[in-house]
Amino acid sequence: MAILSKQTAKQQSLTLLLVGAAVGILMAVSGPYRSLTQDNAVVAWVNGTAIEKIQYIQALELLSLERRSPINDQDRRLILNRLIEEELLVQKAIQDGALRNDLDVRQRTLQTMLDSIQSESIARHGDDSESSYSAVADYVEQLRDDAAITWIVEPSTETPVTKQVAQ
Amino acid sequence: MTQTANNSKTIFRGILAIAGLILVLEGSNTEIRHLDYPLDTLVLVNQKPVARPVLTVARQRSSTLMAGIQQQDQEPLLVQRLIDDELILQRAESLGVLEADPGIRKLLARSAINTINAKSRSLPITEPQLRDFYNNHQAVFQKPARFAVKVARFLTFENAMAARREILAGSSLLEAAPLADGTVLIEIPTSLLPAHMLRRYLGTGLTDVILQLNQEQLSQPIAQDGGLYLLHLLDQQTSQVIPFQQARSDVISEFKSRDRQNALAEALAEYKERADIQFNSSLLEQLARDG
Numbered sequence: 001m002a003i004l005s006k007q008t009a010k011q012q013s014l015t016l017l018l019v020g021a022a023v024g025i026l027m028a029v030s031g032p033y034r035s036l037t038q039d040n041a042v043v044a045w046v047n048g049t050a051i052e053k054i055q056y057i058q059a060l061e062l063l064s065l066e067r068r069s070p071i072n073d074q075d076r077r078l079i080l081n082r083l084i085e086e087e088l089l090v091q092k093a094i095q096d097g098a099l100r101n102d103l104d105v106r107q108r109t110l111q112t113m114l115d116s117i118q119s120e121s122i123a124r125h126g127d128d129s130e131s132s133y134s135a136v137a138d139y140v141e142q143l144r145d146d147a148a149i150t151w152i153v154e155p156s157t158e159t160p161v162t163k164q165v166a167q
Numbered sequence: 168m169t170q171t172a173n174n175s176k177t178i179f180r181g182i183l184a185i186a187g188l189i190l191v192l193e194g195s196n197t198e199i200r201h202l203d204y205p206l207d208t209l210v211l212v213n214q215k216p217v218a219r220p221v222l223t224v225a226r227q228r229s230s231t232l233m234a235g236i237q238q239q240d241q242e243p244l245l246v247q248r249l250i251d252d253e254l255i256l257q258r259a260e261s262l263g264v265l266e267a268d269p270g271i272r273k274l275l276a277r278s279a280i281n282t283i284n285a286k287s288r289s290l291p292i293t294e295p296q297l298r299d300f301y302n303n304h305q306a307v308f309q310k311p312a313r314f315a316v317k318v319a320r321f322l323t324f325e326n327a328m329a330a331r332r333e334i335l336a337g338s339s340l341l342e343a344a345p346l347a348d349g350t351v352l353i354e355i356p357t358s359l360l361p362a363h364m365l366r367r368y369l370g371t372g373l374t375d376v377i378l379q380l381n382q383e384q385l386s387q388p389i390a391q392d393g394g395l396y397l398l399h400l401l402d403q404q405t406s407q408v409i410p411f412q413q414a415r416s417d418v419i420s421e422f423k424s425r426d427r428q429n430a431l432a433e434a435l436a437e438y439k440e441r442a443d444i445q446f447n448s449s450l451l452e453q454l455a456r457d458g
Contacts, residue, residue, distance in 0.1 A: 040450055046444050080446075090275045093282075102278040109271055151209070
């Protein structure tokens with residue numbers, strides 16, 4: 001009798017485990033699709049990156065300014081396709097390391113970051129070049145403190161080193 | 168029997184554990200770093216290499232700024248600057264600045280296009296390829312047909328027909344048009360114009376009619392935009408094919424241009440095939456309905 005109830009309990013726990021796993025898998029699979037159809041700010045996703053409704057509408061408005069005739073379904077498909085292609089190119093460039101290999105991208109990104117640090121400083125302390133400069137210096141100093149910097153070659157001596165200078 | 172059952176349980180648990188680990192790794196945002204930095208790496212900044220070629224470029228670009236600094240002091244300063252740059256770039260990545268800033272996005276897209284173009288540019292072009300291209304795209308390498316026209320706009324069909332009769336009797340459109348009230352002579356250069364220029368002045372509909380006229384032919388009144396138009400083709404020059412040798416440089420640049428376009432189209436098709444693209448169909452339909 002005891003063996004029988006033990007077997008039943010085992011079967012029940014196994015059934016529960018299977019049901020739980022099935023529910024988990026279903027939730028995992030249905031999650032992104034549900035959020036996509038319910039998200040009214042996104043027209044498409046490209047490898048998980050959203051193409052927002054506002055981008056799509058702005059692009060359509062730009063096209064309608066150039067065109068004399070009203071926008072049709074073909075135009076809408078064309079615009080959506082262009083936005084998807086732009087996103088794919090952006091993703092490809094990032095994947096290929098354009099941030100570090102392409103001088104224009106590198107310079108523009110650095111400049112954008114510096115501008116935003118300086119803008120924040122101006123918003124806080126007014127248009128003072130000294131405080132803007134020190135805001136950038138403080139920001140970089142904080143980044144250095146949090147960074148793991150490992151020297152492979154000492155630049156002045158050209159000799160390989162293995163020690164970790166900062167962590 | 169019990170031993171076999173125990174073994175099976177252990178194997179089953181092992182498989183579950185491995186599957187769990189794989190799921191965790193797949194779902195995680197953590198990048199697994201390997202010590203596979205380039206051989207010419209100077210320093211690793213959060214495991215990202217700052218390599219010698221970057222230092223060389225930085226040295227070239229800052230030669231004027233570094234003019235007053237001793238040679239042996241320049242390199243440590245530059246490397247420190249590159250480390251700081253790398254830290255800022257990493258911060259930009261983590262903040263999602265690359266994806267969010269429209270200017271950077273444009274540069275990234277251009278960078279990807281340049282990489283695709285560089286691959287197609289490196290392929291040599293042979294003479295037979297150029298000849299074939301020229302023969303298959305004759306329309307591109309010809310002087311376009313040109314037309315000299317006079318156009319007048321009338322308010323009524325009667326006025327348009329009266330002017331038409333005058334012109335057919337020997338008057339010019341210039342003389343015949345002012346006979347009626349509300350008639351306007353459309354301002355177009357009197358010189359020979361290609362079809363695309365006519366379209367700019369007159370629109371597609373009227374230009375298409377002009378392209379059907381014979382030299383010195385006068386059209387019937389054409390109703391458009393609440394008026395009636397008379398079109399008089401005064402002179403025309405037919406299109407002329409430019410000989411290969413004369414057009415050679417244009418053939419090369421057009422060949423390269425189309426090659427770049429094809430390379431980009433192929434690359435985009437490949438990216439799309441590999442990408443996970445999902446559409447919010449209900450929203451797209453709603454936006455189409457809303458106009």
